Amino acid sequence: MTHSHAVLPEKKDGNRRRLLIAVIVIAAFMALEVIGGLISGSLALLADAGHMLTDAAALFMALLAVHFARRPANARHTFGWLRLTTLAAFVNAVALVLITVLIVWEAIRRFYQPQPVVGTTMLVIAFAGLMANIFVFWILHRGEDEKNMNVRAAALHVMGDLLGSVGAILAALIILWTGWTPIDPILSVFVSCLVLRSAWRLLKESINELLEGAPGAIDIAALKRKLTAALPEVRNVHHVHLWMVGEKPVMTMHVLVVPPHDHDALLERIHHFLMHEYQIAHATVQMEYRGCDGHECDLHDCGSHHGHHH
Known part of the structure; x- marks a missing residue:
C-alpha cells in the first residue's frame, strides 16, 4: 500500500490580495x-444586503481557504485547518436561511400594511451597491488569477448579486415615478x-462535506470503470472512499492488479490517472x-481485524 500527495501550485499572494479587497468592499x-x-x-435594500452577506461570506471563506491552505498539518490536525471553511459555510448557510425567512415574513406584513419608503435614498444606495459589485467582479477577474477555481467561484457568486442590486434600483425608480410602495416588499421577496x-446550495454542500460525503461532481462508479478500462493491469477497484477536505478531494481505494x-x-500511472482525469x-x-x-475494510465491522497480503 502506498500513498501519494501531489504537490499543487501554491496559491499566489495576488489571489489573497484580490479576495481581501473584495471582502472589504462588499x-x-x-x-x-x-x-x-x-x-x-x-425592505428591498435590506434583502439585497442579505444577498451581499452571502457574497461577503463566500469571499471570506475563499480567503480563509487561501490562508489555511498555507498552514502545515500537524500530529493532531493531519489535514491542517481546511475543514474550518466548511464549518464556517454551514453556520453561514443556517444564518442566511433564518435571515431570508425574517425578510419574507416582514415583506408579507408590509404588503398588507404598506410602509413609507424614501425612494431617492433607496435609489442612491442601491446604485452604489451595484457599482460595488461591478468593481469586485472586475477585481476578481483581473490577470491570470481568474483561472483559479476558488476566485472564479467567488466571482460567480458576486455576479449573482448584481441582479439583486438591479432589483433594488428598479423598486426605487418605480416608487419615485408612481409612488407605489408595495413594489418594495415584492422585489424584496424576489431577492430573498x-x-x-444560494444559502440552500451552500447548506447542502457543507452538510455533505461535514458528513464525509463524496463530491457530487465525481461519479465513483464511473471512475472505477474508467480506471479498469484505462490500465490493462487493473482487474478490479473496490473499497473506494472519497471525501472533501476544504477544496481538496481525498481518496483511498484498493486496486486488484496483475x-x-x-x-x-504502475502505481505512478494510477496516480496520474486520478490526477489528470479527476484532479x-x-x-x-x-x-x-x-x-x-469483502468485509475486512467495512468501517461498521468493528470486530474484524484488518490484514492484507501483497
Whole structure:
C-alpha cells in the first residue's frame, strides 16, 4: 500500500490580495445598505444586503481557504485547518436561511400594511451597491488569477448579486415615478429567493462535506470503470472512499492488479490517472495481487481485524 500527495501550485499572494479587497468592499457596502434600508424604510435594500452577506461570506471563506491552505498539518490536525471553511459555510448557510425567512415574513406584513419608503435614498444606495459589485467582479477577474477555481467561484457568486442590486434600483425608480410602495416588499421577496437559493446550495454542500460525503461532481462508479478500462493491469477497484477536505478531494481505494514487472511504475500511472482525469491529488492506493475479504475494510465491522497480503 502506498500513498501519494501531489504537490499543487501554491496559491499566489495576488489571489489573497484580490479576495481581501473584495471582502472589504462588499462588507462595507453591505453595512451601507443595512443603514440605508433602515433610514429609507426599504425592505428591498435590506434583502439585497442579505444577498451581499452571502457574497461577503463566500469571499471570506475563499480567503480563509487561501490562508489555511498555507498552514502545515500537524500530529493532531493531519489535514491542517481546511475543514474550518466548511464549518464556517454551514453556520453561514443556517444564518442566511433564518435571515431570508425574517425578510419574507416582514415583506408579507408590509404588503398588507404598506410602509413609507424614501425612494431617492433607496435609489442612491442601491446604485452604489451595484457599482460595488461591478468593481469586485472586475477585481476578481483581473490577470491570470481568474483561472483559479476558488476566485472564479467567488466571482460567480458576486455576479449573482448584481441582479439583486438591479432589483433594488428598479423598486426605487418605480416608487419615485408612481409612488407605489408595495413594489418594495415584492422585489424584496424576489431577492430573498436568490439568497435562499444560494444559502440552500451552500447548506447542502457543507452538510455533505461535514458528513464525509463524496463530491457530487465525481461519479465513483464511473471512475472505477474508467480506471479498469484505462490500465490493462487493473482487474478490479473496490473499497473506494472519497471525501472533501476544504477544496481538496481525498481518496483511498484498493486496486486488484496483475502482478506487474514494475510496481512503482504502475502505481505512478494510477496516480496520474486520478490526477489528470479527476484532479484528485491526494490518494492512498492499496495494490493487491489477490482478492481481499469483502468485509475486512467495512468501517461498521468493528470486530474484524484488518490484514492484507501483497
